[in-house]
Amino acid sequence: MKLISTSVKRPVGVIMIVAAIIALGIISMRSLVIDLFPEIDLPIAVVATSYQDAAPQEVENLVSRPIESAVSTVEGIETIQSQSQSGSSMVIMMFSNGTDLDQALLDVREKIDQTKGFLPDRAGEPNIMRFNPDQLPVMWVGLTGKDSAALTQIADDQIVPYFERQGGVASVSVEGGKDREIQVVLDQSKLQQYGVNTQSIVQALNSSNQSASVGTVEKGNKDLQIRVKGEFESIGDIERTILQTEAGATIHVEDVAEVQDTFKDSSSVTLVNGTPSVVLSILKKTDSNTVDVATNITHGIAELNAGLPSDVNLDVIIDTSQFIQMSIDSVVKNILIGGAISIFVLLLFLKSFRATIVIGLSIPIAIISTFILLYFTGETLNILTLGGLALGLGMMVDSSIVILEHIYSYRKRGYGLVDSAIKGASELAPAVIASTTTTLVVFLPIVYVEGIASDLFTPLALAVSFALIASLVIAITLVPMLSSKLLSKAMEDSGRRYWFDRFLDWVKGKYRSVLKWVLNHRKTTVAGTFLAIAGSLALTPFIGAEFIPSADQGQLEIRVETDAGSSLIHTEGIVEQVNERLQGYEKDIETNYVSIGGGGFGGGMGGGSNSATYTLQLVPASDRDKTTTEIVQNIDKDLSDVPGAEITVSSMDSGMSMGDPIQIQLNGPEHAVLTDLAEQVVAEISSVNGVYNPESAASEGVPQLNIIIDDDQAAMYGLTQEQILGQIQMQFTSQVATQFREAGHEMDVTLLYPENKRSTISDLQDMKIQTPTGTLLPLEEVTDFQEMSGPVTLLRQNQQPQMNVTSDVVERDLGSVVSDVEDVLADINLPEGYSYEIGGQAQDMADSFADLALALVFSIFLVYAVMAIQFENFLFPLIIMFSLPATIVGVMVGLFVVGIPLSIPAFIGIIMLAGIVVNNSIVLVDYINITRRKGVDRYEAILEAGTSRLRPILMTTLTTILAMVPLAMALGEGAETQQPLAVTIIFGLGVSSIFTLLLIPVVYSLFDDLTQKIVGRRKKKKA
Template sequence: MKIIDLSIRRKVTIAMFTVGILLFGMVSLSRLNVNLLPELSYPTLTIRTEFEGAAPVEVENLITKPVEEAVGVVKGVQQVRSISRAGQSDVVLEFAWGTDMNIANLDVMAKLDAVQLPLDADKPVTLRFDPTLDPIMRYALYYNEGGTDNPSGDDVNVDYAGYQDLESPDAISRLKGLRVLADEQLKKNLESALGVASVKISGGLEEEIQVNIDQQRLAYLNIPIESVTQILSAENVNLSGGRLEEGTQQYLVRTLNEFKSVEQIRNVVVARNQDNTIYLKDVADVTQAYKEREAITRLNGAEAVEIAIYKEGDANTVAVAEAVNARMGSIRDALPSNMKLEKVYDQSVFIASAVNEVKNAGIIGGILAVLVLYLFLRNFWTTVIISVSIPVSIIATFNLMYGNDISLNIMSLGGIALGIGMLVDNSIVVLENIARHREMGKGIVESAREGAGEVGMAVIASTLTTIAVFFPLVFVQGIAGQLFRDQALTVTFSLLASLIVAITLIPMLSSIGGKKTETQPLNLKEPKTKAGRGLRSVRMFLFYTIPTALTKGIKFIFRWISKITKALFSPFVWVFDQSYQATEKVYAGLLRWSLNHKFVVLSVALLSFVGSLALVPQIGIELIPQLSQGEFAVEFKLPPGTPIEETDKALRSVQNKSRNLDNVRTTFAVAGTGNQMDANPEQGGENWGELSVTLASGSSTMDEEAAMDQMRSSLQQIPGLQYKFSRPSLFSFKTPIEIEISGFDLDKLKLAGDAVARKLSSNDRFADVKSTMETGSPEIQILFDRDRAAALGLQVHEVADRIVSNVRGDVATRYSWRDRKIDVLVRAREADRASIDEIQRLIVNPDSERPIPLSAIAEVQIANGPGEIRRVAQQRVAIVSANLNYGDLGEAAEEVEQALAETTLPAGILAQIGGQNEEMADSFQSLIFALSLAIFLVYLVMASQFESLLHPFIILFTIPLALVGAILGLYITGTTISVVVFIGLILLAGIVVNNAIVLIDLINQMRMKGVEKLEAIKEGGKSRLRPILMTTMTTTLGLLPLAIGFGDGAELRAPMGITVIGGLLFSTLLTLVVIPVMYDILDRKSYTPQPETETA
C-alpha cells in the first residue's frame, strides 16, 4: 500500500502530522462541554390555555376540543393527548423522533391563530417539556434558629418556632423578608452568572396591597367595583409632559402621581356625592398583606424559600455550577446572621462523578490492555509502539467530537471507553505480521513494509465492519436512537483514528533502527569571519548536538525502563508464556480433532445456541436501567378541594417521619404548584405536593429501596392520599405500567378505572397504583335565569364579570415601594365572599338605585364535577398507572393482561396497556431491525473485501456464537435485557467477525501460495491464534472496568460491557474451532498457486 510506503520513507512528516493532531486534540478537549447525557430533543409540544374559573367539563368543550381539532392535522403529529382540569387545558402533541421542533412549533402556532376560543380565556402558549429543563441546582433560604436580623426592614424579634405557621405578624414578616431577599438580591446576583438562563423563586410570602371592598357600602353609594379598579389604575401614573423653554433654560415637564405610601392609596377619591367626597378608605380596608400562596416549601421541616437555577440550553452544566457556587460564597457572607442558605440539589455533582467514573474505567481498561500486550510481546519497545495507538486515537477523537458538537458525557466517554480495548486491535495485527516477517530473516524496513502491506486490507475491512454496525442506528426510533448517537459517533471516530495510526504510525515506528542512508559530510565552507564561525557553531549545536543528545538520552531511558520492566515482570512473563505454549499445543490438537469430527462440533455449537435462547425468558426485559443518584422523590395528591395549607400539613408530617429513616441526609418538601418551568401537566394544584429525599453520601441502591419501602408503609396510613415514588428524571418516560381505559361516559370510566386499580393493588408486584378518574374539587355552580335577568335589564356576561371582580378580584395597578413593584388587588372583603349565602347576597347592579342580589336572577348550588378529563386521540380515557415493586417489565405486562382479562368492564369501555411497555416494544422493534441491517452491512463489507459471497457467509456464523456468550453473561450477572443491551449486541456484531476475518484471510493467502486446504487451515489457525487471543484479551480487559459497574452512572455502562465481553469471549473460543470446520465443509474452491510479489 502506498500510504504504508510513504509512512516509512517520510518519518518526520508522519511525526509532525501526529504532533499537530495531538495539539489540536488537546485544544478541542479544553473546549468540550461536560454534561451528564447527550442533548436530547424530545419531540413533544404542550399547548397550555388558561381559562380561570372554568370547570373541567367547560374547559374540555370550549378549549380542549377546538385546540385538538386544529392542531391534530399538523404535519408529523403522531399522538394527541390532553388534560382538562379546572381553569386549565393542556394539549400534548407527540411528534415523530427527528422532527424539527422549531418548524413544528411555528406550524402549531399558525393553527392556533385560527382557533376561536372564549374571550375570557387566555391566549394559548406552546411549551416544550424536556427533563433538561429541570433546574441544575436548588437552594433553600431559611431562618436559622436564634437569629434576630430581618432583611425586610421591619423591627422584629421572634423565636424560630413562631413562623412554622402563619399565626403571628412576626412570622408573616419573616417569610416576607425571605422572599424579598431572594427576589431582590439573590435572583439578580445569580442571573448574571455565566451560563445561567433563569433563576426562579418560590415559597415564602409575596407582598400584595389588598383593597377589600365593603360591598354593602359600595352598593349604597352606587359605585361599581369596576370603577374603583379603574380609578386606582388611572391615579397611579407618572407621565412625561414634554419640554418647556424659558429663555436659555430648558426644562423637562413630568407629572408625578405614583403612590408614595399605602396611606396615599387609602386617600384616593373614588366618588363625589353632592358635597361629600368619598375616599377609598370609606368603602374598603387597604392593607399591605401577601398574595394567596401557590407553594409552601420546607427544608427538613423548616419553612424556606426555594431558589431554582436553570442553565442555558448549550451551557456546560459543571461550569455553570462552579460559577454559581462561586457567587454563593459571597452571597452567604453577606447574609444576615440569622439566615442560612443551603444547597438542596446539585446536578453537577452526579455529572462530574459519573463522567470521572467513565474516565477512570477507560484509564484502567487501557492499563490492563497494555499489560496484556507486554505479556504477549515480551518486548518493551514493541509494547510502546502498539500502546501509542490508544492516546493518539483518543486525542484525535476529541477533534472530531468538537467539530460535531458532541459534549463529554457518560455516553460519549462510554464510547471511548468501549473502544479503548479495540484501538490496539489493528496495531496488534499489523505489528504481529511485521514480527512474523522479521522471523523470516527480513530486514527491519522490509519487514515493516511487507508485513503492514500484507494485512493492510484486512485491518481496513475489520475496522469498516465494526463501524458499519453503527450506521443502522439512524433508523432507531425513540429515546434509544437519540441517546446512543454520541456513543456510536465516538466509537466510529476513535476506530477510524486507530486505523490511520495502524497503517501509518505503527509501520513508521517499527522501521526505526533499520538500514539508514549514508550521511554525507557537511561541505560547509570555512567562514572567514569570527561571526560566521560563531553562527556555524550555534547551528551545529542547535540542529545536531542537541537532537543527537536528546535521541541518545531517550534511547538510554527506554533501555533502562525496558530492563527494569523485564526484571519486574519476568516471573509473570514466564508463567504466561508457559500457559500460552500449553494453550497452543492444546489448540493444535483440538483443531485436528475438530476437523475429523465436524458433525460433533457443529452439533455442540447448535445446541449451545438453542440452549441460550431458552434462557432469554428467565433474564427479563426493561426499557432502560434506572439510574441511582442517591435521592428519590414522592409525589403526593390529596383529595380534590384540599387547600394548600392542609397539603402542607400532611407533607410536614411525612417529612418529619422520613427524617428519622436510615441514611437520610436532607428532605425538601413543596406543597402546591411550586417552581416549575416545564410543561408537565401531571403536576400542580393546591392538593399536590412533592417530597425530595436525599440520602447520605455513599448510600447504595439497596439503601434507596429500603428507605422507599419504609416510607410506603407510613404513607398507607394517611387516608385519601395518592402517592408515587420516582427518581430524578433523566429521560422523559411514562410510568412503567399504564392502562388506557377509553369511553365517553365519565361515570363508567370511573367505575372501570377503580375496578382495574383494585385488581392491580391486590398484586404485590405493583406499587403506587392510582387512577386518573377521581372526584373533582367541590364547585359553587351559578345557574342564571336568563329570562329574569333580561327582564331586570341585566346582561348575564356583565353579572358574571362582576362576580369574578368580587370573588377573585382584579389587579388594578402596581405600587412602587423600596425599588419593588407590588400588586394592588381589588376585590370584595372576605366576609362578603366567605360562604354560599354571602355569594347569593352579592349585589349584581351596584350602580342602580334598586340593588338586586345574585339570588334574584340565579340559583347557587354546590356540586362535584370530575377532577380532570383526559383524552387520547380525541377520546376520553381513564389511565391507571403503577410502579413495580420487583420483577421486570415484561413479566409485569403479562400479569396486567391477565388482570384485564379477569376484570369485567362496563359496556362501551375498552382497555389497552401502554406506558413504558409500549415504548419498550417500539424501541425493541426498531433495534431488532437495526441489528438485522447491521449484520447485512457487515456481510456487504466482507463480501467486498474477500470478493466472495461464501467466505463472508462462513464468518457470519460467529454472530450466533457471540449471542450465546452474551446471553450467558447476562444470565450469570442477573442483568436484564434493555435498550443498552441491544446497543451492545449491535456493537458485538461488528467486533466478533474481526477474528474470523484475519483467520480466513490468512488461510486464503496460504492456499493461493499452493498450500493444501487442510494444511492451510491448521497452519492458519496456529499462526493467527496469538493475534486473535491478543485482540480478544485487550478488548475484554479494556471493557472490564465498564462491565464491573461501580460508581455513579454504572447502570448505563455495565449492561453493554457485560454483553460485549460475554459475546466476545464465547465467540472467540468457538470461532477458533467452528469457523475452520465450516470453512472446510463449505469451501470447495481450488486455488492456482501464484508467485510471490513484493508488496508495494
C-alpha cells in the same frame, strides 16, 4: 502504501502531527459540554393557556377543544393530548420524527392566531413553546431565615440578579416567597350607604394612577418635554383617591374601604429539611455546560453568604451536576483501569516494554483524536460517549497488534528496521482496513434509527467509530514509524516471560487436539452448536426485557394527596406527620425538600392546596447500605397508614424523562365511564407481580357548589347572567385595579371583600345583587344552589376523552410485567366504543427494539457485503458468518448469569458484536487459504492456521474483553447504563471466539466438500 513509507522515512513530521493532535484534543476536551446523557430531540410542542376561575369542564369545552381543532391540521402531528384543569389548559402536540419543529411551531402559531377570537374573554394569551428536557433546573438553592418577606426581597433584589449574571445561567425562578400587595378591603355597608359600586372604584384608581408625555415647549434654545405625573407615590395617595357617588357627591377611597400594605395569600409552602425556605431554581442555557454552571453557582453562594445578614443562609438543596460529575469520574476511572489491563495483556504477550509502548500509545492518541471529532460534530461529553470510548478501548489496539506482529516476522527473517516496518505494514494494511471496516459498518444503520434509541446511542456509535478510525490511522502510520526506531532488540527470545510462553504452548497443544477431534466429528460439532443455540434461546423467559437500566441517582419523590378541597393548613398537618416518620431515615437522607401546594421538583402545571411533593436527595450509593429502590419500598410501607392522605413513593433514578414504566391509556367518549374503568384497571393490575403503586389519573373529585341562574327571574329584575356572574366574582375573588410602584418594585393594588364576608356558604346565600335600578336583592332570589363533586383534571388524546393508569415496576423486568398486565387487560370487558393502549416506557421499549432489530439485519448484510468485497468471493464470507449465530449463546448466557434483562444497551452490544466477532474468523479463514495455496493439504492447513493464529486471536480478544470488565462490574456511579452493553460484548465475544476456533474450521471443511461435489458433478456432465 505511500503513506506508510512516508511516515517511516519522515518521523519528525509524524511526531509534529501527533503533538498537534494532542494539543487540539486537550483544547477540545475542555470545550466539550458535559452532561449526564446526550440531548434527546423530542419533537413536542406545547400550548399553555390560562382561563381564570374556570372549572375543568369549562376549560375543556371553551379552551382546550377549540385549540385542539385548530392545530390538528398542522402537518406532521402524530398525537394531540390536552390537560384541562381549574384555571388552565395545556395542549401537547407530538410530531413524527424528522419533522422540522421550527416550521411546525410557526404553523401552530398561525393556527392559534386564527382561533384567538373564539376563545373566552377571560382566557389568557396562549403561550406556544417547544418542549425540551433540558428546561428542568440544574440546581435548587434554599434561602432560610426568620422573616419570609425579608427573604423574598433579598432573593429578588440580590440573589436572582447575581445568579443570572453567572456564566451559562438562563433564568432563575423563586418559589415559597411572599409577594407584597396593596389590598383595598371594601366595606359593603358603606358602599351601599354612598351608592358606590366596585367598578367605579376600579376606574377611579386606574385613572388616578397614570403618567404620560403630552408634548414639548421651548425654553430658550432647548425643548422641554411636558410630562403629566399622576402616579401614586404613597399609600395615602390611594386612600385619598376621589370617588363620585350616584348623588354627585365627592368622597375618598378611605371612606368606603381600608387600604392595607400586606402580602398576597400564600398558595404554597416550601420546607427544606423541615425549615420554611425560599427556593430558587436555576435553569441553564441549552448549549451550556451543566457542571460549569453548577460550579459557578456554588462559588457564587459562598460569595453571597458573606454579604447576607447573620440570620439568613443560602444553601444548595439539589445539585444535579454532582451525580453527573460522579458518573463521568467513574467512567473515566473505568477507562483508566481498562487501559491498564490492556497494557498488561500486551506486555504479557509481547514480552517487551518497547513493543508494548509502541502499541499502547495508540490508546491515548486515539482517545484524544476522538475528543476532537466529538467536539466538531457537536456531541456532548456524557456517560454514553465516554462509555463508547471505554468499550472501544480494547479494540483500539487490535490493528496495531496485527501490524506489529507482521513487522516482527520480517525482522526475524533478517530485514532491517526500516524495511521491516514498511513491508510488514504495507502487506497487512489492506486486511486491517477491511477488518476495521466490518466493525464500523455495523454502526451505519444505527445512525438511521429513529426515536429515543437513536438520540441516545448515535453518540456512542460515533465515539466508538471515531476511536476505531483514529486507531486504524495510528496503526498504519505511527506504529510502523515507532517500530523502525524502537524495535531493534524488542521481542527477542531472551527467556523472559518463559513461563507464559510455555503456558501458550500448552494451550496450543490442547487446542490442536480438540481441533482434530471436531474435524473428525463434524456432524456432532454442528449438532452440538445448534443445541447450544437452542438452549440459550430457552433462557429468554428467565432473562426478560427492560427499556434502559436506571442508575441509582439517589433521588426519590413522595407525593401526598389529602382529601380533595383540603385547605393548605390541613395539608401542612399531614406533612408534619410524614416528616416524623421520615426521621428514621435521617442517616440515608441528605436533603429533604417539600413543596406544599406547589409544583414540586419537576414543576409542571402545579399542585393544589391538598397536595404536597417531597424530593429527597439520598447520600451517595457508596455511603449507604440499601439501594434507592429498597429505601423507596421501606418508606412506602412506613407511610402507608398515615390517616387522611394518599401517599405515593417513587424513585427518580432514570436520569432521563422517559415517563412511567407502564402507562395504560384508556380511550372513550365519556369521562365518567373512563374514570370508573381506570379504577377497575388499577384494582385488576395490582395483583400482578412486579406492579408497584398503580394509580389512576382520575383524582378524587373536588367538592364544588354550582350556582344555577334562573334566567326568567333574573330578567324580571333587569339582570343578565354576565352581570350576576361579575358581581359574584367580585365578592368571592379579588380584582386587580392598578399597579403601585415603590423603590423600583411594582405590586398589585387589589380590591377584595373582608375574609369573613367571602368564606362560607351562608356568605354566598346572603350576598346582595345590585340591579340596574340600584335595588339590592338576595342572590338566592335569582339562583339555585347545587352541591356536587367536580373533576380535578380532564384528559383528551386525539380529540377524544382519555384516562391514564400508571405504574412503577420493581423486582421484575419490564417486559415480563407488561406481558402479565396485557393478559389481565384482555380479560376486562370494555364497553362498546372504549379501548386501551399500553404506553410509557413499555411502548418506547417495543418501538426501540423493533427499530434496532431492523438495524441489526442491515448491519449483518453490510458486514457480509464488506467481506465479499474483501475476499472477492461469496462463499468464504458465508463461512465466516457462521460465527454470528454462536454469539447468541454467549449473549444469553451472559445476561442470565449476571442477572440483567435484555435492554437497549444490550441490543446495541449485539449489533456491535456483528462487526467484531467476524474479525477473528476473517483472520482464520484467510490464513487457511494462504496455507492451502502453498500446496498444503486441507486438513493440515486448517490445523496449521488454527494453531498459528491462536496467539493473535487470543491477544485481540483478551484486550477487548478485559478492557470492558470494569464496565461490566458496574463500578461507580451511573455505570448501570453501560453494564448490559459491556456484559453482552464480553460474553458474546468470549463464547464466539471459542466457536470461531472450533466451528469455523468444521464449516469450512463442510463447504469445501460441498464445493468439490458440485465441481465434480459439473465435470462429469461435461465429460
